[in-house]
Amino acid sequence: MVAMQSAETRYAKPVLVATNKLTGDESGLEALRNHALFNTLSGSDFQNLILQSRRLRLGHHQLLYRQDMPAHHFFFVMSGRLRLYRLDSSGIDRTLDSIAPGDCFAEVMIYADPARYACYAEALKSSEVLMIPVKAYQEMLDKNSDYAHAALRHYAQRAVSRFHDLEIMTVQNARDRLIRYLIDLLPNGAAEGGEVELPLPKCLVASRLAMQPETFSRILADLKSNGLVRVNRSKLFISDPKRLIEISQ
Amino acid sequence: MVAMQSAETRYAKPVLVATNKLTGDESGLEALRNHALFNTLSGSDFQNLILQSRRLRLGHHQLLYRQDMPAHHFFFVMSGRLRLYRLDSSGIDRTLDSIAPGDCFAEVMIYADPARYACYAEALKSSEVLMIPVKAYQEMLDKNSDYAHAALRHYAQRAVSRFHDLEIMTVQNARDRLIRYLIDLLPNGAAEGGEVELPLPKCLVASRLAMQPETFSRILADLKSNGLVRVNRSKLFISDPKRLIEISQ
DNA sequence: GGGATCTATTGATTTAGGTCAATATTCCGG
DNA sequence: CCGGAATATTGACCTAAATCAATAGATCCC
Numbered sequence: 366m367v368a369m370q371s372a373e374t375r376y377a378k379p380v381l382v383a384t385n386k387l388t389g390d391e392s393g394l395e396a397l398r399n400h401a402l403f404n405t406l407s408g409s410d411f412q413n414l415i416l417q418s419r420r421l422r423l424g425h426h427q428l429l430y431r432q433d434m435p436a437h438h439f440f441f442v443m444s445g446r447l448r449l450y451r452l453d454s455s456g457i458d459r460t461l462d463s464i465a466p467g468d469c470f471a472e473v474m475i476y477a478d479p480a481r482y483a484c485y486a487e488a489l490k491s492s493e494v495l496m497i498p499v500k501a502y503q504e505m506l507d508k509n510s511d512y513a514h515a516a517l518r519h520y521a522q523r524a525v526s527r528f529h530d531l532e533i534m535t536v537q538n539a540r541d542r543l544i545r546y547l548i549d550l551l552p553n554g555a556a557e558g559g560e561v562e563l564p565l566p567k568c569l570v571a572s573r574l575a576m577q578p579e580t581f582s583r584i585l586a587d588l589k590s591n592g593l594v595r596v597n598r599s600k601l602f603i604s605d606p607k608r609l610i611e612i613s614q
Numbered sequence: 615m616v617a618m619q620s621a622e623t624r625y626a627k628p629v630l631v632a633t634n635k636l637t638g639d640e641s642g643l644e645a646l647r648n649h650a651l652f653n654t655l656s657g658s659d660f661q662n663l664i665l666q667s668r669r670l671r672l673g674h675h676q677l678l679y680r681q682d683m684p685a686h687h688f689f690f691v692m693s694g695r696l697r698l699y700r701l702d703s704s705g706i707d708r709t710l711d712s713i714a715p716g717d718c719f720a721e722v723m724i725y726a727d728p729a730r731y732a733c734y735a736e737a738l739k740s741s742e743v744l745m746i747p748v749k750a751y752q753e754m755l756d757k758n759s760d761y762a763h764a765a766l767r768h769y770a771q772r773a774v775s776r777f778h779d780l781e782i783m784t785v786q787n788a789r790d791r792l793i794r795y796l797i798d799l800l801p802n803g804a805a806e807g808g809e810v811e812l813p814l815p816k817c818l819v820a821s822r823l824a825m826q827p828e829t830f831s832r833i834l835a836d837l838k839s840n841g842l843v844r845v846n847r848s849k850l851f852i853s854d855p856k857r858l859i860e861i862s863q
Numbered sequence: 864g865g866g867a868t869c870t871a872t873t874g875a876t877t878t879a880g881g882t883c884a885a886t887a888t889t890c891c892g893g
Numbered sequence: 894c895c896g897g898a899a900t901a902t903t904g905a906c907c908t909a910a911a912t913c914a915a916t917a918g919a920t921c922c923c
Binding site for chain 2: 476525534536537
């Protein structure tokens with residue numbers, strides 16, 4: 366069943382329309398400059414790239430691109446939050462990732478020929494993204510082999526991280542999948558506790574973890590009653606991650 | 615629970631030992647030459663790379679490398695079959711991928727610093743792999759930006775494919791996960807039927823799909839009795855993939 | 864080729880988690 | 894700040910799949 370009405374049915378209208386040119390001297394570009402894909406670029410290459418990029422504002426639930434749509438740009442999140450999902454043949458909406466400010470995304474399939482997006486991307490709240498032309502970036506890669514190394518490192522990292530996501534999904538019971546998901550949200554693994562914010566509404570976290578929202582809710586209530594997590598809206602406080610791991614065997 | 619005794623307990627002995635030098639004029643290298651990572655290389659660069667590589671024979675269940683082990687090589691499968699898996703804190707063995715002749719693997723995390731393997735790799739039967747030094751390959755990438763583009767395309771493809779694996783795992787019931795897994799094994803998607811061979815023993819396919827071997831067996835028996843698949847050992851014949859997709863909703 | 868050891872199947876039973884339904888809470892625009 | 898819509902929680906019930914157990918096939922190795 367569908368956890369949530371899909372963006373596909375809500376928004377059948379064109380995407381990628383209203384854009385703003387960048388001056389090359391914008392606030393919020395420091396984060397981009399520090400991103401692994403860009404921090405090795407020379408000043409002029411970086412300038413050149415952002416002069417060819419555009420800033421795009423997205424409203425709540427606005428669709429950025431569709432699965433299989435030709436892909437000419439990749440994106441950097443300046444503010445807000447997005448999610449990546451796929452629709453299968455029966456129209457079921459499968460959330461696969463969430464994207465936070467400072468993340469770069471949609472890069473994964475753009476080196477294919479023809480380049481097409483591998484999934485849908487929509488804003489979960491009002492967001493601002495930078496759209497970077499793939500072609501401009503690729504041309505830059507030719508100039509300096511350091512750039513290519515940085516890109517390879519980034520892509521390799523991305524593949525490992527998906528591999529790790531896959532590992533969680535081979536965990537056979539819902540409680541343990543949820544526990545492992547929470548542990549991964551902690552900034553320094555299980556080393557110490559802390560507060561984490563769910564990157565998606567609860568019903569989408571449930572879908573991401575292949576369980577029903579009701580099951581998610583019950584497991585969380587149970588962890589709460591055992592004093593393992595403290596819940597406040599979408600913020601969870603995990604005092605003792607080691608104990609959490611123990612009970613998940 | 616553990617589907618199978620883990621390789622970790624079976625083989626605590628060193629790996630990567632007995633190797634054979636290559637002459638640069640071996641049989642079985644055409645497949646390597648045609649691989650996406652190598653088909654753009656110049657003849658001399660290719661020669662140079664394989665002269666620095668070594669052929670490695672692996673016995674049934676022999677471990678090739680361990681998770682978190684420093685990674686100086688990546689691999690190309692010449693014959694046999696391998697599997698990639700991870701061990702979690704409780705020692706549970708999670709099969710995540712299988713590797714066939716003609717595949718290149720272990721490339722995903724070797725661009726990290728320090729380079730470490732992201733999982734275990736073991737031979738499922740006696741196999742032959744080529745071990746290629748990462749450093750030699752990286753040096754080559756610097757020489758020609760076409761090489762880097764090929765590598766990026768390959769890595770991007772890999773990330774998309776893991777993304778797709780993840781999508782299957784968000785399917786909430788065991789039967790539908792299995793059906794989607796089978797459909798993906800068909801060479802041309804659901805376009806037409808055909809015979810597929812399970813790339814892993816049944817109990818490992820079950821683990822890969824987050825279900826018990828008993829459940830796997832029962833689902834397959836049920837599909838068989840409905841005339842949807844014909845089963846012969848590890849070979850399955852799927853006459854009508856469309857019908858299979860339909861019943862999975 | 865025959866015994867030993869993995870691997871797969873089938874049955875009986877239990878349980879985790881899905882489904883349906885009702886209520887509560889949060890979010891968001893006016 | 895209010896009201897409606899979306900999201901989340903809780904309960905009762907039921908089904909899919911896990912578990913336990915026993916048997917049957919494969920595969921390996923001497």
